Amino acid sequence: MNTSDSIIDRIYEAALVPEMWSSVLESLSVLAGATGGLLLSARDHKANRTILTDSLREFYDRATSEGWWARNSRGKLLLTLPANEFHSDADHFSPEQMAREPLYRDLLWPMGFGYATATHIQVPNGDTLILSLERPLERGPVERQAVESLTALRPHIARSALLASRLAFERIQSANEAFGLTGLPSAAIDAQGQLIDCNNLFEGRRDQALIGAGNKVRLVNDDANRVLEQCLAAIRAGGPTLRFASRSIALPRTEGGDAAVLHLVPVRGYARDIFTAAAYFIILTPLDGDRLAPIELIQGLFDLTTMEARVARALATGKDIDNTAQSFGISRETVRAHLKNIFSKTGFSRQTDLAAAISLVRTIE
Structure with missing residues (x-):
C-alpha cells in the first residue's frame, strides 16, 4: 500500500x-x-x-x-x-x-x-x-x-x-425517536436555536414551544425563552461559559396544556465534532396536573438544592413567605434568599408562574 x-x-x-x-x-x-x-x-x-x-x-x-x-x-x-x-x-x-x-x-x-x-x-x-x-x-x-x-x-x-x-444526523433522529418511545417530547437544535429534528410529541406541544422565523425554536413563555437564549449564547461562546449551558427551564401551565419542565442537554462532543450540527437536545417533561411533585422530583427537574425544592413546593401550595419561614423554622430573609435562587435557576420572576410550573393541586407528604 x-x-x-x-x-x-x-x-x-x-x-x-x-x-x-x-x-x-x-x-x-x-x-x-x-x-x-x-x-x-x-x-x-x-x-x-x-x-x-x-x-x-x-x-x-x-x-x-x-x-x-x-x-x-x-x-x-x-x-x-x-x-x-x-x-x-x-x-x-x-x-x-x-x-x-x-x-x-x-x-x-x-x-x-x-x-x-x-x-x-x-x-x-x-x-x-x-x-x-x-x-x-x-x-x-x-x-x-x-x-x-x-x-x-x-x-x-x-x-x-x-x-x-x-451519520451525525441519523444519530440525532434515532435519539429523538427513542425519547418519543418513552413518552418524552424532544428536539435537537443548533447553537443558534434552529430546529434540526424533533419527534411527533414535540410537534404537538405548540402551547409551549413554537417554530418561528428561520426555523428557530422559541418558547411561548417570555421568561423561559430568555433563559433559553442565555444558554444558547453560553454554548456559542464556549470556554468557561459552558457551565451555564445546561439548564432545566420551568414552563408554566397554558390554556392548551399542563405545565412542563424543559431540559437543555448539551450534545456530547459538540465542541469537538464539526459534523455534529446539534448543540442541544430539548427534552420536555410534562408535569402531572393533578398532583404536586415530590421534593426529590422538584429538586431534580429544576436543579434545586433540597431546601430550595422544599421552599418552592411550599410556596407553590399557596403559602406566603411568612408561613414558609415559620414552617421550616427559618427567617423571612432566608426564604427570600432561597426564592431568589429558585427564580435564577428556573428563569421565572413571579411566584405565580413558579406555582403553575410545579402544577399544584394537592400536597403529597
Whole structure:
C-alpha cells in the first residue's frame, strides 16, 4: 500500500471516528510541507467548531481571542473560488498585497506563518467546512505539485465529510425517536436555536414551544425563552461559559396544556465534532396536573438544592413567605434568599408562574 492509499483509508475511517481527523490533517500537512492543519465548520462566515493539529493550537487560540475569524480576508476569498480543488493563497495574494493585509501583517507573519493551501466543502447540515494547511513563511508558497496531490485527495475528503454529516444526523433522529418511545417530547437544535429534528410529541406541544422565523425554536413563555437564549449564547461562546449551558427551564401551565419542565442537554462532543450540527437536545417533561411533585422530583427537574425544592413546593401550595419561614423554622430573609435562587435557576420572576410550573393541586407528604 502506497502513502496515498494509506491516507485515503484514514480519511474514510475518520468519517466513523471523528477523533481521527487530527491524524488525517497531520498527513495532509506533510504533503503540503506545512506546519499543521485545521478543519473548521463555518456558517454565515462565522467559524463555530474546529478540529486542528496540536502544532496550530497557539495560532488558533490567538486568532480566536483576537477575533480574526470574523475578519479573515483569506477565508472570504476562498469561499468565492471553485470548490472542487485546493487553492494556494500565493496564487491570489502577491507579496505586496500580503504586506497590506492585516491577517498576514499582524497575525500570520509575526507567528512565523505566511503561506497556505485550502479548500472548502459544503455539507448537508448547512455548514461550510474549510480545510486549511498552514506553511512557514520561510518555506515559501506551497508547490504546485503538492496542491495537485491534495486536489486528487479532495473527493475522498468530501465524501468522508458527507458520510460523517449524514451519520451525525441519523444519530440525532434515532435519539429523538427513542425519547418519543418513552413518552418524552424532544428536539435537537443548533447553537443558534434552529430546529434540526424533533419527534411527533414535540410537534404537538405548540402551547409551549413554537417554530418561528428561520426555523428557530422559541418558547411561548417570555421568561423561559430568555433563559433559553442565555444558554444558547453560553454554548456559542464556549470556554468557561459552558457551565451555564445546561439548564432545566420551568414552563408554566397554558390554556392548551399542563405545565412542563424543559431540559437543555448539551450534545456530547459538540465542541469537538464539526459534523455534529446539534448543540442541544430539548427534552420536555410534562408535569402531572393533578398532583404536586415530590421534593426529590422538584429538586431534580429544576436543579434545586433540597431546601430550595422544599421552599418552592411550599410556596407553590399557596403559602406566603411568612408561613414558609415559620414552617421550616427559618427567617423571612432566608426564604427570600432561597426564592431568589429558585427564580435564577428556573428563569421565572413571579411566584405565580413558579406555582403553575410545579402544577399544584394537592400536597403529597
